[in-house]
């Protein structure tokens with residue numbers, strides 16, 4: 001957000017005794033009541049979350065991936081796996097902001113000045129007991145049974161054997177009842193505490209629903225010191241008690257699966273004629289109770305000719321990465337369209353803030369380990385990268401393990 005132009009609304013005297021989470025709840029209640037889209041997120045290793053409220057859904061529609069440069073508008077990207085009328089690509093403008101690291105004021109952007117009178121009045125009112133979360137208008141996706149999912153895996157392996165694809169990432173949805181009195185804000189706080197290195201998010205959009213997640217995967221990041229980051233994350237095994245990530249042993253299947261993702265990123269750099277990048281890994285990293293193989297890529301934007309557009313161009317090439325789609329990209333996406341049997345919606349899309357902390361800082365993550373909230377149940381999503389050596393029962397088990405990451409918020 002351009003700090004110079006922001007208007008700071010201080011909390012009124014009646015809010016003097018309210019702590020920051022109580023104020024956050026109040027702002028969220030107000031945004032939901034006035035039918036506005038909102039995003040709440042906690043970045044990896046950050047101590048506090050941030051809230052962004054957009055003035056309207058109409059102001060958030062966008063056809064294009066966000067521009068990752070300092071001159072681009074500030075906002076929160078919320079992109080589906082596959083863009084459609086049901087699941088549009090959104091960029092929620094940073095109209096109203098609340099940073100829990102600076103809990104004394106709410107910020108309002110120039111484009112949202114007309115919200116100031118209503119917002120000022122709302123800050124002085126009592127918080128309603130119930131929060132009216134937005135629900136998607138699409139029916140809940142079908143939940144695959146073990147037999148259905150293992151059949152999909154077998155199909156994927158057959159497509160690899162037939163050389164239609166090199167790798168494909170199949171996925172499924174699972175339905176879980178909400179525990180009595182389920183509170184998404186409390187669940188967000190719980191996930192933030194449980195997974196300090198994850199990107200924890202809660203996004204609620206009229207007509208499109210409410211999504212909660214704890215992602216381990218950076219898609220594209222531009223940092224304050226002028227670096228671009230991305231990562232190749234793939235391969236999964238459980239983190240067993242009394243073991244250390246660095247002692248993990250990986251099978252050939254996982255090593256190859258992850259290497260394909262890394263190779264895809266390098267091919268994107270090549271397409272942009274970028275030779276100057278640092279590659280670190282692969283090394284084993286923990287994500288909740290799971291271990292993955294990860295290669296980190298870093299580009300010093302001072303050293304590249306097309307620095308201003310590199311982040312934007314990479315984002316366009318990367319999404320959806322071979323960690324969520326497959327390789328070659330078009331053939332893998334085509335396989336999923338024909339055989340996966342459900343709409344991923346925002347699962348395995350991407351999300352995150354652009355130019356919110358300061359101009360030129362963007363942090364976009366793949367929307368993994370997430371769930372969609374419905375009135376009485378949650379739809380959880382998980383996928384597994386298939387290679388020619390995939391064992392269907394094992395892939396089902398892997399999705400079960402992945403579902404437990406965000407599933408922890410439902411206990």
Ligand SMILES: C=C(O[C@H]1C=CC=C(C(=O)O)[C@@H]1O)C(=O)O
Nearest residue numbers: 234235236323368382383384385
């Ligand atoms: C597709 C998912 O994870 C991806 C990221 C890490 C490891 C993966 C794997 O081992 O298959 C997946 O590529 C998911 O969590 O739903």
